[in-house]
Amino acid sequence: MPVSASPSGPLGIAVLGAGKMGADHVRRVDRLTGGARVAAVADPHPERVAAVAGEIEGCAAVTDPLAALDADGVDAVLIASPGPAHEEALLAALDRGLPIFCEKPLVPEPEAALRVVLAEAKAGRPLISVGFMRRFDAEHQRLKALLEADELGAPRLLHCRHRNLAVHSYFTEAMLITDSVAHEIDSARWLLGQEITAVQVYRPTAALPGHTGLNDPQLVVFETDGGVVVDVEILANGGFGYQVQTEAVCARGTARIGEAHGLMTNTAGRWGGEIAQDYLTRFADAYDRELRAWVDAVRHGTTVGATSWDGYAVAAVSAAGVEAQRTGRRVPVELAPRPDPLMNTV
Ligand SMILES: NC(=O)C1=CN([C@@H]2O[C@H](COP(=O)(O)OP(=O)(O)OC[C@H]3O[C@@H](n4cnc5c(N)ncnc54)[C@H](O)[C@@H]3O)[C@@H](O)[C@H]2O)C=CC1
């Protein structure tokens, strides 16, 4: 069922969370040619919400996140608060029948993710799109198309590197998995069309010098039900830039994405290039495409990209990853039975 907003008017969006990602999405929605407008921004931090909402004419600024869902002109919700706050917002929005774009992770814990999946099933129609933006990145889409076309034969390995310049001061070791490697969990499942069945995490014995306390970097290894092995280097505070790279090793060849550095120079016996400094630059086009696609999908009463079930699968694999990180053991992944999204199961 399409949303009840006037079909000719812009879709009114409440943005929950006015931090780094929320502020960026507010500006993005504002630029989306006429299809949507930010009707309300909510953040418990009063100065932050005033600054972000103040950039948009006629936008309400509220410090109670749930009050934003009931603000005038709100037809849909974009959740950009920290992961642990997502469940409350998701359940409140589902309760109101509002279409939702939820930044990744859906929620960090699998039990909470399953509650969300079941609440959406109870609503009887798909309402949740999860912001795993790599699905909208041109290079990731080309790699997926190549693998699907079977041009290189069956995939055997995926080598992934995920390097950040720096992460938030509140980042924990578990968040290396639940917040950062969550992307590789989603993209590996999506690229391969396979489920992850076990996780192992290797940690160097010493953290990087001058570091924040995170045992950084780490190597996370996944096994899939199609017999593929996926290794992910996660580096949270690398200090030099942002790199997301994937190489697929297949039966008849390999394919690599994420190597491009934009401008390359040759001068006086040297060559060099640029490294993006963060995801907002590296994935700017992907974020634009995913939000445009979401606004279109909402107008047609549907969702785009990762579903709540994908969000649940990521949370289940993440939980196994955190356990593997803690114990040093190989941890199998168990997924709950999948509810039929169109059935009122509860
Ligand atoms: N797709 C992507 O590439 C990225 C996604 N993210 C995701 O976006 C979300 C936000 O991350 P950041 O903006 O980096 O964090 P942040 O820490 O910069 O901002 C979070 C904001 O949410 C506010 N907040 C806290 N509790 C809230 C609640 N209950 N309701 C509404 N707002 C609340 C905080 O006051 C803060 O202003 C997270 O889920 C994160 O994983 C973040 C960076 C990139």
Ligand SMILES: O=C1[C@@H](O)[C@H](O)[C@@H](O)[C@H](O)[C@H]1O
């Ligand atoms: O989602 C993101 C952040 O939350 C996360 O902290 C980073 O590691 C990721 O690269 C970024 O895309």
